[in-house]
Amino acid sequence: MASTSYHYETMRTARALLAGAVLLLALCVGLVRPLVQAGVYGALGAAVLIVVTGAVCCLAVQHSLAAGWMFEHNVRRRFRAVCRERRLTTRDDRDNVVYPGLSRLIGNGAVLNARIRPLFGQSLADWERAAPAFALAYAVAAVRFRDNGDGSLTLLAGYQPLEAREFVMNEAEPVEGVDWRERLASVVVGTTEGGQPFALPFLDSHILIAGITGAGKGSVVWSAALALLPAAKAGVVRFWGIDPKRLELAMGRGFFGDRYANTDEQAVQLLERAAAEMLERAEGLAGHARRAEPSVLHPVNVLFIDELGYLSALMPDRKLRERAEKALSAILVLGRAAGFVVIGALQDPRKEVLNFRDLFPTAVAMRLRKPMVDLVLGAGMYEAGAVCDQIPPPKAGGAGVAFVVSEDSGIPVCVRFTWCPDDLIRKTAAELEPLAMRPQIAAN
Template identity: 25%
Template sequence: MAKTTSTRAGTGRKRVSKVHENQRLKGRPAPPKKGKPGAKKPSTSSARTAAKPTPAPKKAKSGPTKAQPRRSIFGILKQRLGSGLGKQVHHLIGLGMVLLGVIAGLALVNAAGPIGQGLVDGIRWLVGWWVFILPAILFGVGLTLLLGEESYAYSRTLFGVGAQLFGLVGLFHLMTGNPAFADGADRFQESGGSLGALVAYPMERMLGFWGAVVMLVVIVSGGAIVTVRASIREVLVASGRMVANALGKIRAALRSSGNGFARLLSRRKERQKMRSETAVVSVPRRPPPTPSPQDSTYLTEQPAASPEDNPPAEKKVKPTQKKKKKPASSSSSNGDGYQLPPLSLLDNPQSSPRSGRMIQETARQLEATLRDHEVNARLTNVVSGPTVTRYEIELAAGVKVARVTGLSGDIAYALATPDVRLLAPIPGRSAIGVEVPNKSRSLVTLGQVLASEQSDNDVHPLTIGLGEDISGRPAMINLAELPHLLIAGATGAGKSSCINSIVTSILMRATPKDVRLIMVDPKRVELGQYNGVPHLFTRVITKPKKALEALQWAVGEMDRRYELLAESGVRDITGYHEKYDVGLLEPARFDRFPYLVIVIDELNDLMMVAGRDVESAIVRIAQMARAVGIHLVIATQRPSVNVITGVIKANIPSRFAFSVASQADSRVIIDSVGAEKLIGMGDMLVITAREPRPQRVQGAWVSEGEVAAVVRWVKEQKSADYKKFTEEVRQAQIQMVSEEDEGEDPDLIRRAGELVIRSQLGSTSMLQRKLRIGFARAGRIMDILENKGIVGPSEGSKAREVLVGADERVDA
């Protein structure tokens, strides 16, 4: 069967080939013989088969021959030059324009010979008085083509410059009398030349003077848009940003100059004059003081306070001064003369403008990628930030969001970027956000953020400069509203820089009377530069045991503050401060306790040494300490469930997620994916209790030199007054043990203490064997000994360290 089939197939091929050969031999002479009626019948089948292939070769042959005359000689020349020279065409054109510009410029000073003089005369006849400007234009455009890298856009540049020259020469000719050709060559050469006469004269005759002006302005604008490859919206946005940056610099310069030494001296003189005048005018019936006319704001604010004697007057001045925008103004009202650091200590560089051309090219590539994958969508908006640019896409009706979210890798491949982050959908909008990293990132400094209007309008001492959001606006955040913060991310992602920005913001905006700090740095190299700062309660803690004591002291301080709040009849620290400042609380019984911020740089080291105790102290503070002004800032480079436990996450809802290695780490930090797509160097996702959806922010950068300058300033203002709370913690533990030990046999505790001290071995199993008690009771006795200060904290399966020597004895 196979042989039969092959034979038939071969026979069919031979027959078809024979038919085609006969058709080729007989097809051409056949048409002249078709006029005979007798020849139609025998040649019917052959005529039908010949009718199909004959027109095809005619079309194929006639097609190119007919299309060639339609092409212009300039198109053929351009194609020949492009195929022969490749990417060097725009370089040669630019070189020729530079040469013409140089020769024409030399000819203007009679230094180019007769050829140059003839070239200048021709240019003068063409553009009139623009003969003095056209050489510079030729030189500049030619230099742009020589130095440019995009060989495919030189024709667009030439067209745009030509359109601008066309419109500008026409405008100049129109404004200088609009002479016609009939007025003579000398007349129109003194204006816009023959080009201006050809453009402006007929346009004025048809549209009138103002119509011609509008038309020529539109032509110039269109040529500029084509040249720079930017839209009108981008030009307006860039102009607005330039104006805003200029105004911001002027405002910052005025603010820094206003905070100078002369202003401080004038305020001291005014305060002394006010005191002397209030002392003199205290006997009559409440006449307003008459200070110098320099302080007009004080004259308007003092009658609202309505003081009766000197101390209430001083207390009333404080809240009125806090109403001002600048937090630095409140520094002069402190009794100790503490002055906040000026903003000039921080760098405030000019923000570089972002390339609109690159953004447009990326937008075109993104739309082309979506079209290639048959996704019906359109680009609606572009938001450019310091680190990433978000392209907002609106889907057509019936297109699923999953079709776009599944193209993350394809979009990153098409845009030649490491990774993209898809926000589907954008909160509150019917659009999908595609966040693409910028090829050139902008540096965001802490000085830029603290010099913004947002910083001036918020005078809370715990408001910190965080960075810039996705749209390039300064991002400020209040630690009192968080109320606790967890910072996590991989090594080198920007956690330490974020902590330095937080601490430096507090030093720049708050006095030691308003905010105090406790810093824990197990790595010993990150926070040591802040030693000696008057805001510190104690030196930067580097040992885990002392860090645990500091947390336990903070728990006791929290309980003490709650007792003061209950006695004063207020609910939180804000109401307590207001009541204390007004004078409704007795200074003998109440103190004006400041805000307390506890900064822990590496939680993992503390959890490894004393995980249970550290976790219980952190959870206790996180649950209750917000109302009394105690706030936690915890950072870790190991985002795992062993370090960031579920209890800690439940009580610290505000988190900063920096770049991590996997989606699992991202879920541990922010309970969702996204942190694995960050690009590092301060790029972070921010979630707070008020805004649970992640917000992308570029963190602010503060250098070591800036930190050293701020620390030096605050050290000169006031020396550090450290608090030794180790003994307080020890006494509190002993008191707590004495209260909790009522249910335990004191003799058994004494015997256990003597046994541990004598053997110098803090082992729970040893107590089980020697005292013949169970494991639970032996563990409880060991905890009691720890609270008494006999043994150290638990170290896992190892025996505890004995803190009391063998020659000492335990108190009963």
């Protein structure tokens, strides 16, 4: 396809101009004959009118072509061809072929998205099965479809570049009278391809983050920590930090208070402490509630673990490694109902490195080699559009971009997590440190 940039609103303007030029041409044709019959001056006026009208029509056609008239034609032609071949059409009473609607087209030769109005009786699964055919027709690596929730779908072809956005602290966010369960179940941490806010669940879920070195795993971690700050200040969230690399979480040391570890022995002890507190809370709730409600009495404990693969498989001391795996497995299996959430980041998601990766309901895959994608997101996710190997390298602006799959949806969503400057992390950590040292209120 042509590489012309196209936007449906620009094309709408171009069509209006072209329609106006056609009307002007029709008016000109109606005026030429009377002018010619009026004599020499009339003939001269007719000639001028013809030249001006011709110039206006040429400009209108040129504008339409520049707006991507041929691009739109090619997109629609290929869309209809695939729909016919994949049996996504029907026939009306006169035996004419009826196609699904295609509108709001935006893109160019490398990437495009459009809104589809499926025919009655079609489902998202019907379109997902045709995704490889659409990808081949549009000459892109992958095509995926997103349910808009209003009876329409969004077609996403190719990799959609996302602009980096800095995290903006909302100091005026209210904390009084807040339904913390509702708030923590959906916390905005980035932006989707369509420019919509993207939220992650920090309640009743664990989050696995995988990506090569420099992919931007820290963007996910600090976007989460900063977005949860109002809840932390209210005493409804407590942060834990395990930092074997001693570099990532140390930037915000004050977030964690005495719940921070950066040596092998300390990391294992901290995990065991978290597991013990989790079991103690579960014992206190037994017979009274099926799950902990986020509150100052029962704060949500968010455990950030950098280099998760080191704890689970690469720690030199075998006994420490076994203790770490035992405590971490207990938290992953039992912690959700008790209000303990694990956010773990690693570079290598293979089973021999992390044999309990399936215990993370939410997965974030950043830049990865193709064979690693389905290991993180689930079988078939690369074919469904999670083309993590096509995310640009960190130096080319790909840091912080990821595909996310949650237990609520089996469709990978392309997201850019907010960029969190080091100065903001340090400043916030210094403000939070006195609060992070508060002892938990005993549950009596």
